[in-house]
Amino acid sequence: MTGWLIKGASILGRERADVLVESGRITGMGADLAAGDATVVDADGQILLPGLVDLHTHLREPGREDAETVASGSRAAALGGFTAVCAMANTDPVADTAGVVEQVWSLGRDAGLVDVQPIGAVTVGLAGSQLAELGAMAASAAKVRIFSDDGHCVSDPRLMRRALEYVKAFDGVIAQHAEEPSLTAGAQMHEGAVSARLGLAGWPAVAEEAIIARDALLAGHVGSRLHVCHVSTAGSVEILRWAKSKGWRVTAEVCPHHLLLTDELAGSYDPVYKVNPPLRTADDVAALRQGLAEGIIDVVATDHAPHTLEDKECEWSAARPGMLGLQTALPIVIHTMVEPGALDWDGVAERMSRTPARIAGLTEHGRDPAVGGPANLTLVDPAARWTVVPSELAGPSRNTPYSGMTLPGVVTATFLHGRPTVLGGKLTESAS
Amino acid sequence: MNRHLLSAADLDRDTATLILDTARGMAAAMTGREVRKLPTLRGRTVVNLFYEDSTRTRVSFEAAAKRLSADVVTFSAKGSSVSKGESLKDTALTLQAMGADAVVVRHSASGAPHRLTEWLDGSVVNAGDGTHEHPTQALLDAYTIRERMGRLEGLRVAIVGDVLHSRVARSNVHLLTTFGADVTLVAPPTLLPVGVTDWPVDVSYDLDGVLPKVDVVMMLRVQRERMNDSFFPSAREYSRRYGLDTARMARLPGEAIVMHPGPMIRGMEIAAEVADSARSVIVDQVANGVLVRMAVLYLLLSGEKGSMA
Known part of the structure; x- marks a missing residue:
């Protein structure tokens, strides 16, 4: 197998180097490496990052293949610069058994564009009443380490405590969708000035913050790992700051849309802006950016949530919540964090690759380019800009809130285990 | 527009x-x-x-x-x-x-x-x-007030009841304030939206205190079922604190009028005697x-x- 020579990239935004990739590993790094038989990838002016890792992806298969499949979601992931994605468990059937997580894992292997790491459900059928067979999922071929009822909160405190404790046996982590359900019955958008004006039932920030505070206390009490999904409020950042100051093993993620968009967008009543947790206020956006810059929020995760047209071309209250995210995540982070100077490229690698890989237990991912290391790499042209056109995105769904926006950062190449899945900003022939 | x-x-x-x-x-x-x-x-x-x-x-x-x-x-x-x-x-x-x-x-x-x-x-x-x-409701309310009082600007209007769930209240707040009226919302705190502080209105929890200072009192329908969601303890308590009965109506200034968008729940937010009184413009509406x-x-x-x- 011939190799690849990535020529002249800036490694994590620092020194320029050539990177030689052969047989899935990085075999050489340095100035002016000889190409030999390797194919040269001109990376002048571009940034080389460890391949991005998404802790929060909805691939919809099995069950809603009309919205997304493992294969179509894998294409979107590769184009977005991801080399690993964690597939959420709220499929149909729910990924609450070893059988279903192995099916998703194997579909990911078949697609071969990104490592698909299944997440297992915490409770049977996401119903919140009985623990799913977490140990069986952990011991399966899918080697599940993250468990989540995402879409639903594990709201029963006793059950949440048990789940946190139980997964310690296999170094698991519970990823909590923090939403106190009795405070959000019928909720449609962030509760505040805009919801009052629009007459849409409010989703109060406290419904998220109360669960994060409770779960942080529980995780501290039993000494377990807690990961908080899609943190969306300024108050949540403060609670996380406090939990971390206690030394508790709590990590958290923020979604790109919560770093950029606000609840004012609901004024159009266009459900493309409906998402759970909802878009919040400009103050929340500022606090989330600050929290991400400081590392109070550890990770950027997409919450990529494809939906069919009929689930979005309807009344706001009838629409399903969720937004596409894989292909726009890095550009939004560049736009909201890198360009304003809140995060450097090492920070991007930390929040979008190293830390999520560590949380998910993906040892072949999240490693900075180094000789002998795995060649899971993302090459991004930070100066290039592109305009989001929904019909040009991979996958059958079109529910991007960024339609028509011009964003910085084009992923020019993605390498998965030494093989390019994306070259020249397009899926490689073997990939497509 | x-x-x-x-x-x-x-x-x-x-x-x-x-x-x-x-x-x-x-x-x-x-x-x-x-x-x-x-x-x-x-x-x-x-x-x-x-x-x-x-x-x-x-x-x-x-x-x-x-x-x-x-x-x-x-x-x-x-x-x-x-x-x-x-x-x-x-x-x-x-x-x-x-x-x-x-x-x-x-x-x-x-x-x-x-x-x-x-x-x-x-x-x-x-x-x-x-x-x-419900913009045409607000327009017909404004029309009714203007016909009866001769103007809208500077009038003091109280909107009383379930503001949180009321499309009539939202439209009336917009339109009445556009016309230069002074609007006061009166409701139990549970039935006011969290964002109401941004609205160009006054807010009160005390109907008795507001009534002597208004030209128009607009009663909103309150669904009994709201008490099942703990917005208030009981229909009786709601009526006692926020219903418009004859004793309360007597607190209104001489020319003040009473409005209701309908359908009314007599005995809940408005007493039958009030709805049928000379102050009531409900049929005009x-x-x-x-x-x-x-x-x-x-x-x-x-x-x-x-x-x-």
């Missing part, structure tokens, strides 16, 4: 005044006529698309359209598209194919009329959407509703490509 009437917030003072003046013109044009019908909208089609039961609003719009000689089609889609059945978009495309010049829509989902404008070429009139707005809706349909559908501006 554009070719739709979606929100009272979209009406500036000139446009809103034009609508009220046009409604008055309609009243003048109708008086003395043997056939209570104007030929203005002959050949135009108005569709009443009602996803919620609302006999009074539907009949009012029907009467308004018929008095302007429009063809009226009533499309009753009860049960709402939200649960199952044909989607709102497909219904819109059907109405579009049938050549609807205006669609008057009542829907349980806030924002449904906004969505319709994306799929329809004709004018969309919001006849009440969820807990968002119903009659004025037809005039105001005539004015809205006329301004949207006649003239250059339908525009109220």
Whole structure:
């Protein structure tokens, strides 16, 4: 197998180097490496990052293949610069058994564009009443380490405590969708000035913050790992700051849309802006950016949530919540964090690759380019800009809130285990 | 404003005044006529698309359209598209194919009329959407107040009751403040939206304290079922603290009037004696509703490509 020579990239935004990739590993790094038989990838002016890792992806298969499949979601992931994605468990059937997580894992292997790491459900059928067979999922071929009822909160405190404790046996982590359900019955958008004006039932920030505070206390009490999904409020950042100051093993993620968009967008009543947790206020956006810059929020995760047209071309209250995210995540982070100077490229690698890989237990991912290391790499042209056109995105769904926006950062190449899945900003022939 | 009437917030003072003046013109044009019908909208089609039961609003719009000689089609889609059945978009495309010049829509989902404008070429009139707005109700309320009090500017208006879930309250807040009235919302704190502090109104929890200082008191319907969601402890306690009975009515200044958008729950938010008293303009509101809706349909559908501006 011939190799690849990535020529002249800036490694994590620092020194320029050539990177030689052969047989899935990085075999050489340095100035002016000889190409030999390797194919040269001109990376002048571009940034080389460890391949991005998404802790929060909805691939919809099995069950809603009309919205997304493992294969179509894998294409979107590769184009977005991801080399690993964690597939959420709220499929149909729910990924609450070893059988279903192995099916998703194997579909990911078949697609071969990104490592698909299944997440297992915490409770049977996401119903919140009985623990799913977490140990069986952990011991399966899918080697599940993250468990989540995402879409639903594990709201029963006793059950949440048990789940946190139980997964310690296999170094698991519970990823909590923090939403106190009795405070959000019928909720449609962030509760505040805009919801009052629009007459849409409010989703109060406290419904998220109360669960994060409770779960942080529980995780501290039993000494377990807690990961908080899609943190969306300024108050949540403060609670996380406090939990971390206690030394508790709590990590958290923020979604790109919560770093950029606000609840004012609901004024159009266009459900493309409906998402759970909802878009919040400009103050929340500022606090989330600050929290991400400081590392109070550890990770950027997409919450990529494809939906069919009929689930979005309807009344706001009838629409399903969720937004596409894989292909726009890095550009939004560049736009909201890198360009304003809140995060450097090492920070991007930390929040979008190293830390999520560590949380998910993906040892072949999240490693900075180094000789002998795995060649899971993302090459991004930070100066290039592109305009989001929904019909040009991979996958059958079109529910991007960024339609028509011009964003910085084009992923020019993605390498998965030494093989390019994306070259020249397009899926490689073997990939497509 | 554009070719739709979606929100009272979209009406500036000139446009809103034009609508009220046009409604008055309609009243003048109708008086003395043997056939209570104007030929203005002959050949135009108005569709009443009602996803919620609302006999009074539907009949009012029907009467308004018929008095302007429009063809009226009533499309009753009860049960709402939200649960199952044909989607709102497909219904819109059907109405579009049938050549609807205006669609008057009542829907349980806030924002449904906004969505319709994306799929329809004709004018969309919001006849009440969820807990968002009911702009023609606010227009008929403003018309009623102006007829009775001679003006709107500087009047003190109390809106009392379930503001949180009330589309009537939202539209009235927009329109009355546009006209320069001073609005006070009176409700238990549980029935006021969290964001109400941003509204250009005063807020009070004390009806007795507010009543002596208002020219108009507008009572909102309060559904008994709200107590099951703990918005208040019981219907009786609600009525005792926020209902308008004869003793409370006596606290009003001499010329003050009492309004209610209907349907009323007598004995809950308003006592029967109050609803039937000389201060009550509730029946006027119903009659004025037809005039105001005539004015809205006329301004949207006649003239250059339908525009109220």
